[in-house]
Amino acid sequence: MxxxxxxxxxxxxxxxxxxxxxxxxxxxxxxxxxxxxxxxxxxxxxxxxxxxxxxxxRPRGTWQLTAEREIDHQSGQILEVWYDPISGERRYLPTGERPD
Incomplete structure (x- = not known):
């Protein structure tokens, strides 16, 4: 929920x-x-x-960086894809940033 x-x-x-x-x-x-x-x-x-x-x-730091990269068409930034194996959630963050 x-x-x-x-x-x-x-x-x-x-x-x-x-x-x-x-x-x-x-x-x-x-x-x-x-x-x-x-x-x-x-x-x-x-x-x-x-x-x-x-x-x-769940402990902090369970996010895993994948090999996928995306381009944000609005800003032109390259986004890295982070994956949480526990929840299955994916996050798209600018290169160099880490999920909390």
Whole structure:
């Protein structure tokens, strides 16, 4: 999940939790509990997303320089292609720069 997707999911979970608490407080039949439970599942699933935790634990410096080169047609710079074998992500950076 992307960083923006994670933020949206947590905002939706927070709004659902607030709605569940308000429904529970307003009614006597426990109608807000399922909404609160759904919010809790969304929050836990988002926070403990396996891909997110794996990216947080991975050591720095896993990027590998490939033999590929590209030309940025806007700036005319030569770009080197860096590859992360853990996530499969590729980055195109000007010659001499390293990914973080």
């Amino acid at each position: 992307t960083q923006n997707g994670r933020i949206v999911a947590l905002v939706v979970a927070a709004l659902a939790a607030i709605g569940g608490v308000l429904m529970q407080a307003a009614g006597k039949d426990g109608g807000g509990f399922p909404l609160f439970l759904l919010a809790a599942m969304i929050a836990v699933g988002t926070v403990f997303d396996a891909g997110y935790l794996e990216r947080r634990r």
